[in-house]
Amino acid sequence: MAPPTPPDAERLDSLVRRLEARGVPVTDSRRQILQGLIALRGRHPTADEVHAETVRRHPGVGRATVYRALESFVRAGVLTKASHTGSAVRYDDTVARHHHLVCLRCDGIIDIVDERLDAVPVPDPAPHDFEVSEVQVQLRGLCRTCRTQDKEESP
Amino acid sequence: MAPPTPPDAERLDSLVRRLEARGVPVTDSRRQILQGLIALRGRHPTADEVHAETVRRHPGVGRATVYRALESFVRAGVLTKASHTGSAVRYDDTVARHHHLVCLRCDGIIDIVDERLDAVPVPDPAPHDFEVSEVQVQLRGLCRTCRTQDKEESP
DNA sequence: TTAAATGCAAATTATTTGCTCTTCA
DNA sequence: TGAAGAGCAAATAATTTGCATTTAA
Numbered sequence: 001m002a003p004p005t006p007p008d009a010e011r012l013d014s015l016v017r018r019l020e021a022r023g024v025p026v027t028d029s030r031r032q033i034l035q036g037l038i039a040l041r042g043r044h045p046t047a048d049e050v051h052a053e054t055v056r057r058h059p060g061v062g063r064a065t066v067y068r069a070l071e072s073f074v075r076a077g078v079l080t081k082a083s084h085t086g087s088a089v090r091y092d093d094t095v096a097r098h099h100h101l102v103c104l105r106c107d108g109i110i111d112i113v114d115e116r117l118d119a120v121p122v123p124d125p126a127p128h129d130f131e132v133s134e135v136q137v138q139l140r141g142l143c144r145t146c147r148t149q150d151k152e153e154s155p
Numbered sequence: 156m157a158p159p160t161p162p163d164a165e166r167l168d169s170l171v172r173r174l175e176a177r178g179v180p181v182t183d184s185r186r187q188i189l190q191g192l193i194a195l196r197g198r199h200p201t202a203d204e205v206h207a208e209t210v211r212r213h214p215g216v217g218r219a220t221v222y223r224a225l226e227s228f229v230r231a232g233v234l235t236k237a238s239h240t241g242s243a244v245r246y247d248d249t250v251a252r253h254h255h256l257v258c259l260r261c262d263g264i265i266d267i268v269d270e271r272l273d274a275v276p277v278p279d280p281a282p283h284d285f286e287v288s289e290v291q292v293q294l295r296g297l298c299r300t301c302r303t304q305d306k307e308e309s310p
Numbered sequence: 311t312t313a314a315a316t317g318c319a320a321a322t323t324a325t326t327t328g329c330t331c332t333t334c335a
Numbered sequence: 336t337g338a339a340g341a342g343c344a345a346a347t348a349a350t351t352t353g354c355a356t357t358t359a360a
Contacts, residue, residue: 063318063350085236110283110285112278123272130298132296134294136292140288143285144284180334180339182333182334218343223341
C-alpha cells in the first residue's frame, strides 16, 4: 500500500542517473541537495525544509540554489510537486503514478499506491477541450495524529 | 458536465441565507465581498482577486477584511478552497461534490461534475489509519488556451 | 572559454497580525 | 456596552530575482 523505500545510497544513485540521462547537471551542491531530500523522504518536505536539512549536512548551500535545483529536477521529470490549498510547495521524490492522503489539519501528505484509484475513468473526450496528462486522487481527512489531538482537546 | 450557474442576485441570496443560518454575520462589507466573489464566479479567484473586484465596486474594503471573511465563509462550509502546487489559494463557491481540471501551465482550475468520478472507491479501511472525509479527483493537463499557445510558440 | 550554476541580498507575492475605531445586537 | 467586524499598516512566510563570482563540460 505504501510505496517501497530503497536504501539512501541506492536512491541517490538512481536519482543522479536519471538526472544525468536527461542532461541535467548534477553538481556538488545538487548532490548535497539530493541527499537532504532523500533524508526527508516520505515527508514531502518544502523547499525550505530541504534547504535546512542540506545546510545542516553541508553548510553554505544557498536557499535560492535549493529552490532552483528542485524546480529543475521537477522539470526533468525526476521529482513531482505536491501541495494543496495554499500550503507551501512540497516535493515528492515519487514520480510513478500514485495518490495522496492529505490531512486537512496539519497539511501532511502521505503517498498511497492503489490500483483501483489508478483505474479512475478519465472523461473522454475530456470536457472543456482539456488535454489531460495526469490523474491524481486526493483523499482528504484527518491523519491519526491529528484525530488523536482532536479527542484530547474536546473529550 | 459543467455545474449550473444561477443568476447573480439569486446566488447572493442563497449564500447569505446559508451564512446566516450558520450564525455567520453578513455585514455590509461581507455582502460586498460576496458580490465580488460572485462576479468572478467560475474563475476560482484568489483572495487578492476578490479584494480587487470588491474594491472596484465598493472602494474602501480592506484586504485583510477580505482574507478574513473568505476564511470565515470556508469555516462555515459555504465556500471551499481550491489550489495546487503552490499557487495562491483559490476560492470556490461550489461546495457540492465536484472535481477539478487543473492547467499545469496557467494554474487555471475548472470545476467538473461527473458521476463516474464521484464513484471513486475509497480504500476501506483507509490506509495509515486515516479518516477520509472528502475525495477529489484532479485531472491535470493543458487547457485549450495554453495548448494553442504551445503550438504557436513551437510550430 | 563560455554557458550554466551558485551564493547572497534585495525584491515580490501572498497572507497574517496588531491595534484602534466602528458597529450592531 | 461589549463582543465582533473593519480598516490600515506593519510583520511574516514563501519564493523569486539581480548580479557578481565560481564551476564544469
